[in-house]
Amino acid sequence: MxxxxxxxxxxxxxxxxxxxxxxxxxxxxxxxxxxxxxxxxxxxxxxxxxxxxxxxxxxxxxxxxxxxxxxxxxxxxxxxxxxxxxxxxxxxxxxxxxxxxxxxxxxxxxxxxxxxxxxxxxxxxxxxxxxxxxxxxxxxxxxxxxxxxxxxxxxxxxxxxxxxxxxxxxxxxxxxxxxxxxxxxxxxxxxxxxxxxxxxxxxxxxxxxxxxxxxDPSIVKAIVEGRGRDTERNSVLDIARGATAWSSSKYTARTLGHAYLDRWRGREAELAASAEAQQAYQDDVLRGAVPPLPVWAGEAVDLVTxxxxxxxxxxxxxxxxxxxxxxxxxx
The missing domain is CATH 3.20.20.70 (Aldolase class I)
Incomplete structure (x- = not known):
């Protein structure tokens, strides 16, 4: 065609x-x-x-x-x-x-x-x-x-x-x-x-x-294995990683599930005020406990196999x- x-x-x-x-x-x-x-x-x-x-x-x-x-x-x-x-x-x-x-x-x-x-x-x-x-x-x-x-x-x-x-x-x-x-x-x-x-x-x-x-290979693996029902539009991860320009804007990010999402969902103001929590996020990235970046993924991720x-x-x-x-x- x-x-x-x-x-x-x-x-x-x-x-x-x-x-x-x-x-x-x-x-x-x-x-x-x-x-x-x-x-x-x-x-x-x-x-x-x-x-x-x-x-x-x-x-x-x-x-x-x-x-x-x-x-x-x-x-x-x-x-x-x-x-x-x-x-x-x-x-x-x-x-x-x-x-x-x-x-x-x-x-x-x-x-x-x-x-x-x-x-x-x-x-x-x-x-x-x-x-x-x-x-x-x-x-x-x-x-x-x-x-x-x-x-x-x-x-x-x-x-x-x-x-x-x-x-x-x-x-x-x-x-x-x-x-x-x-x-x-x-x-x-x-x-x-x-x-x-x-x-x-x-x-x-x-x-x-x-x-x-x-x-990063870990992110690609997460996308191939990911499910659309697990994606969520949020500002938690921008706040946690210190991306203040994003977190204060009218834009949020759709990502796959994440430990910090579960921990801080609904407590964004508290997270933004906590330098210790944001440092903990950076420490977790360095030791490989969380991905190097949030896994940006849309709702069509189920189709990626x-x-x-x-x-x-x-x-x-x-x-x-x-x-x-x-x-x-x-x-």
Missing amino acids: AFSTALTRMFGVRYPIVSAPMGGSAGGALAAAVSRGGGLGLLGAGDGNRELLARELPLVADCGRPWGVGFLTWATEVAAVERVLEHRPDAVMLSFGDPTPYVERIRAAAGTSYTKVILQVTDLDEARQALDLGADVIVAQGTESGGHGARRGMSTLPFVPLVVDLVASASASVPVPVLAAGGVGDGRGVAAALALGAAGALLGTRFQATSESLA DLPPAAELVARLAAEAEEALGRAVGR
């Missing part, structure tokens, strides 16, 4: 499948493998750490296929985005926080008309801002997603059509492509995203469990999506 959506046409990719720029997991090798497999691979640049970019950018910048980089907006300096632009990415994705200064910089960069701006949104106010800023692509993230997302957002099924409709009503010409994110773990989810009016899907948890992922190469996974997702769409129309 030849997939043709606003996303595939914009980037010249074969499949409407994008790998999320997950900090600590989505390195250059993973992004390159996704792109070579026919999707759009995004390197997770996080806060734009210089050493990380120096190490990982060369792995994807020369992959010969469209690729991009994703940043945590609230934690990134404009200079980090400028360093990435020197490598001529096809896309820069911005998530969480006001993207205005970064969008302006990308637009102003001489000769970077090829770089598309992807803005992730978790509610309709953020979607409206993304439109006002002239986003080339909008990622509508539902609350099923792993990692950080809206504390009081909407699930993917109703949220994506709302964003699609908002974009259509605000567009005088061709609507901005919308990607569905959150709870997509196989090709059926990709097909569902297309049925909702999205131009493709952005997957995170599923791509953490690939052979190119940078995630193996550890394939990323390019192989992209092809599998596309085949599953084709089959699902064929069943839907009775083929």
